[in-house]
Amino acid sequence: MLKIILKGHDNYYGVADVVRAFWHHPTEDREAGCVTCDEAPDQILISEALPGSTKCCSPDGRINVELPAVTSPYSCGREVKRSVYQALAGLSGRKAPWGCLTGIRPTLIAGEEKDPSLLADRYFVRPDKAELAWETYKNEKRILGGLPEEDLNIYVGIPFCPSRCEYCSFISSDIHHHMGRLRSYLDALEGEIKYLGPLIRRNISTLYIGGGTPTVFDDDDFDRLLDIVYASIPLGISTEVTVEAGRPDTITRHKLESMRVRGIGRVCINPQTMNSETLQKLNRRHTAEDTVRVYEMARKAGFEVINMDLIAGLKYENAEDHIESVRRLIELAPENITVHTLYKKRRAQMSMKDVMGDENDDVDRAVSIGHSLLREAGYIPYYLYRQKDTGHGLENTGFAKPGTECSYNVAMMTDARDVLSFGAGGMSKRVFDRQGDKYRVERCPCIKDVIGYIDSWEKMAQRKADFFDIIGGDQHTGDVTK
Numbered sequence: 001m002l003k004i005i006l007k008g009h010d011n012y013y014g015v016a017d018v019v020r021a022f023w024h025h026p027t028e029d030r031e032a033g034c035v036t037c038d039e040a041p042d043q044i045l046i047s048e049a050l051p052g053s054t055k056c057c058s059p060d061g062r063i064n065v066e067l068p069a070v071t072s073p074y075s076c077g078r079e080v081k082r083s084v085y086q087a088l089a090g091l092s093g094r095k096a097p098w099g100c101l102t103g104i105r106p107t108l109i110a111g112e113e114k115d116p117s118l119l120a121d122r123y124f125v126r127p128d129k130a131e132l133a134w135e136t137y138k139n140e141k142r143i144l145g146g147l148p149e150e151d152l153n154i155y156v157g158i159p160f161c162p163s164r165c166e167y168c169s170f171i172s173s174d175i176h177h178h179m180g181r182l183r184s185y186l187d188a189l190e191g192e193i194k195y196l197g198p199l200i201r202r203n204i205s206t207l208y209i210g211g212g213t214p215t216v217f218d219d220d221d222f223d224r225l226l227d228i229v230y231a232s233i234p235l236g237i238s239t240e241v242t243v244e245a246g247r248p249d250t251i252t253r254h255k256l257e258s259m260r261v262r263g264i265g266r267v268c269i270n271p272q273t274m275n276s277e278t279l280q281k282l283n284r285r286h287t288a289e290d291t292v293r294v295y296e297m298a299r300k301a302g303f304e305v306i307n308m309d310l311i312a313g314l315k316y317e318n319a320e321d322h323i324e325s326v327r328r329l330i331e332l333a334p335e336n337i338t339v340h341t342l343y344k345k346r347r348a349q350m351s352m353k354d355v356m357g358d359e360n361d362d363v364d365r366a367v368s369i370g371h372s373l374l375r376e377a378g379y380i381p382y383y384l385y386r387q388k389d390t391g392h393g394l395e396n397t398g399f400a401k402p403g404t405e406c407s408y409n410v411a412m413m414t415d416a417r418d419v420l421s422f423g424a425g426g427m428s429k430r431v432f433d434r435q436g437d438k439y440r441v442e443r444c445p446c447i448k449d450v451i452g453y454i455d456s457w458e459k460m461a462q463r464k465a466d467f468f469d470i471i472g473g474d475q476h477t478g479d480v481t482k
């Protein structure tokens with residue numbers, strides 16, 4: 001068992017995160033003052049913060065890392081992770097693609113350091129990932145420049161799917177079990193949107209209807225969803241509107257036309273892989289041919305921007321399968337291609353071994369080759385985030401042909417713009433105390449459970465109204481009605 005004793009600091013969380021880059025399931029034992037990991041080799045280490053440096057050493061002196069501080073102003077959290085990372089890299093004989101950067105937004109650090117070589121030197125980020133973070137940061141910044149800070153961005157969430165993909169880590173474990181409640185959910189959503197929408201007094205930069213699978217509704221109810229949104233949310237002529245249609249098995253000509261009639265120009269059609277055999281095994285009820293057919297239908301309907309998602313590291317697939325999927329999408333030529341790496345939460349029907357596999361390097365290689373192919377085909381990275389428990393420590397990257405980027409994704413992922421979310425599980429955010437690239441974010445979560453949302457949407461709507469100062473909490477009389 002690995003045991004890291006903390007001395008002179010209490011960054012249990014950060015130390016555990018660095019351990020997670022090498023092994024699974026570290027435990028923070030705050031009472032005993034250490035972080036332990038059963039899966040790592042037997043070793044005791046002492047992580048110590050000193051004035052101007054941090055150390056990570058074994059009692060017998062065989063592991064002895066001491067690094068002078070590089071952060072200014074001094075950030076104990078980051079400094080501790082640097083020395084712990086170096087000690088664990090030595091102990092494991094491995095390196096993590098993102099070095100000691102364990103947060104979900106490496107582009108934030110790229111923006112602070114303003115030089116990719118510093119990401120590599122200071123945080124041990126692999127040079128290709130350092131370049132990726134730097135380039136993405138610059139594109140994020142450019143896109144944010146087109147999103148006024150005083151504007152609002154809107155998310156409408158539909159947490160339902162026709163079947164549950166085997167790898168699904170969606171918050172709602174009952175994503176397809178509650179299909180019978182679809183209509184009640186739409187009623188509740190209508191209530192919330194009709195109540196809050198007319199109170200919005202801000203320009204709306206972007207609207208994203210996501211899921212789950214928003215096209216899970218039948219044609220009539222899908223029309224109703226769009227009618228509710230368009231009737232009550234004061235969209236501007238230049239509001240960017242995206243619908244994450246998602247699963248090709250739910251997309252019909254009617255739904256595509258219904259979106260186009262309302263002027264919606266952006267849609268996501270997500271194959272995840274272009275291998276039909278894998279799709280079947282993953283419990284996705286469509287084939288690669290269905291994806292192509294729906295893509296062509298969307299093209300004919302006149303969508304200006306089509307995004308397609310892929311996942312690298314899927315069970316049943318090797319590097320070549322993923323690379324082939326990237327190639328096939330490049331041939332189709334959607335404007336946006338988003339490359340995710342598989343990650344897992346407890347509810348997914350896959351074990352950690354399924355996610356980690358024995359071929360982490362293979363996933364890493366597949367992602368690297370896929371990225372190179374996308375760049376050669378003229379796509380640029382424009383938003384990027386990481387998730388814990390990816391196992392292989394990789395990232396999710398949105399690529400786009402220049403000028404076709406989805407601004408909502410950048411607003412949401414950078415936390416740099418206000419977002420009002422409707423529907424179960426949506427996270428509303430407000431940005432405060434903005435000073436250049438620095439700001440403070442407050443969040444207002446909405447109940448995740450679908451039945452809970454149906455029962456309590458009025459309370460959720462009231463909470464969001466107060467959060468956004470749309471109406472004063474004191475003045476509200478409680479008469480939330482449809």
Ligand code: SF4
Binds near residue numbers: 160165168
């Ligand atoms: S489409 Fe996405 S949200 Fe729906 S079941 Fe599959 S992975 Fe989960």
